[in-house]
Amino acid sequence: MKLRMKYLIVLLVFSASISSMRTQGQLIENKNVLTGFSYTLKYTFNQPDGDHFWRFLNHDDNFWKSVKDLEELSKLVKKIGPRHLYLRIVTSQKPETINNLYFKIRMDGRFVLCVNGVEVRNRSVKSDQLIDCTIPARRPENIGTNIYAFEFHFDQTTATIFELKLQNSRWFSTDDRTSDAAPVLNVMMRDAAVCRGKDGAWYMTGTTGDDTFMLPNPQYWLINPGIQLFRSADLKTWKSLGYVWTFEKDGTWNKDFGTFGGRGPARGIFAPEIKLINDKYWISYSVNHSNKSHQHGIGLLWANHPEGPYHEVSPESPMTEGFDPGLFTDDDQTTYLLKHGGQIVRLKNDMSGISGPFTDLKPSNFPSVGYEGVHLFKYQGKYFLTSADWNIHPDGKISYDSMVSTADNIYGPYSERYCALRYGGHNSYFIGENNELYATKWCYSDQNNHWQKVSIIRMDIDSCGFLRVANL
Secondary structure (H helix, E strand, O other): OHHHHHHHHHHHHHHHHHHHHHHHHHHHHHOOOOOOOEEEEEEEOOOOOOOOHHHOOOOOOOOOEEEOOHHHHHHHHHHHOOOEEEEEEEEEEOHHHHOOOEEEEEEEEEEEEEEOOEEEEEEEEEOOOOEEEEOOOOOOOOOEEEEEEEEEEEOOOOOOOEEEEEEOOOOOEOOOOOOOOOOOOOOEOEEEEEEEOOOOOEEEEEEOOOHHHHOOOOOOOOEOOEEEEEEEOOOOOEEEEEEEEEHHHHOOOOOOOEEEOOEEEEEOEEEEEEEEEOOEEEEEEEEOOEEOOEOEOEEEEEEOOOOOOOEEOOOOOOOEOEOOOEEEEOOOOOEEEEEOOOEEEEEOOOOOOEOOOOEEOOOOOOOOOOOEEEEEEEEOOEEEEEEEEEEEOOOOOEEEEEEEEEEOOOOOOOOOOEEEEOOOOOOOEEEOOOOOEEEEEOOOOOOOOOOOEOEEEEEEEOOOOOEEEOOO
8 A cells, every 4th residue: 555655646746747847848839839920922933023123012913923832832943943033922920920030941043032122131052951041130020011022043054953941930038128227337338248256356348449439430340459357346336457458469360450341440359258267367359350361250368367467379360260259168167169149169178279160059949049149158057048139029129139048958959049138139147146147238229328338137047947037
């Protein structure tokens, strides 16, 4: 009897656990059910009349041909083998169906994608595999009706290769607040990162510069002196330690001017991040300029003290091409370098360079967590991959947000992505003195007095495992 009772108790506990998992899993699953999302397709193989008017919603496409879905269209194109294809995809959407929408394309030739008349992609493709085609930053869509107009030009030297898929999943945000904490620093800063030092104080750095660098003007984003550092004993009052690294005094491979976005001369630091690793202070950074010796470029500095002097790990050349770097040290003391929107590589044990090629970290429902500003941290046994992306919210406004995806293993698989901090943008997360979690935030709306001034936000993990602003 006692043995049967023991088995019964175990069975009940196991069933309750499964029920709890189903409840939490169902909540996540429901986020990916696209209720109310639909689209209509019209196509033609002939050059449309007019000067690109067919790319807009109000174009008369009554004489275009209809097709049930993209699968049927893909089969038709491969069967007929046309030289050109013009396609109008009209959708009616809400924020939860816009932000995770993208396409997969397989073809041999060139395609142009316009969204509501705005050209967002124009590229040549020669691939037997489906490639991702996302909508770029500051998406040109609206809540309501949108049109995605494709223009395909096929290579006729071989049999027509063509497959087009529309991918979508439920987008959601855990941050629906309308107010925030006041900035802790009056200095303009973007991409803010915080770490705790050996002395128990906190150190913060980020993208800084004078008004000609930080505010829209003819010199916007072109030139700043270097890397500025701030110190605080309580995360509230911060004091500047000045520029702890400058191009003029410390520059090596990065000292020559170049161009940025076709403009120049340019020479600036983007997104420096400070970490305490193996009793030394490390600053990863990227440069904004490109020239004959490097395309942007990521460097790594080290020092025995937070204020320096800092030494370049790779003085002859960038450690790698790219931008928006970050460092992550795992529980086994292995340190990784990240860049862009979610690329990762293990550093050599002596931190002298990267150990191999980069690996893309991806959420389960989108090609990337975000398109830039990657940051990785570990909390309560889980890996949190964060990155910045632009989203359209229920109020109809677009904002630069901190997107999140989680995993039990550093290389994944990672969960579906979601917005954890609206206007979080390229930010960072760090663990406080009592194991509480914090985030930096600087990207308020352009009309907000806090714009480009750093706030520190207390974060929390809810009962379903989602990262959200703490309810204090």
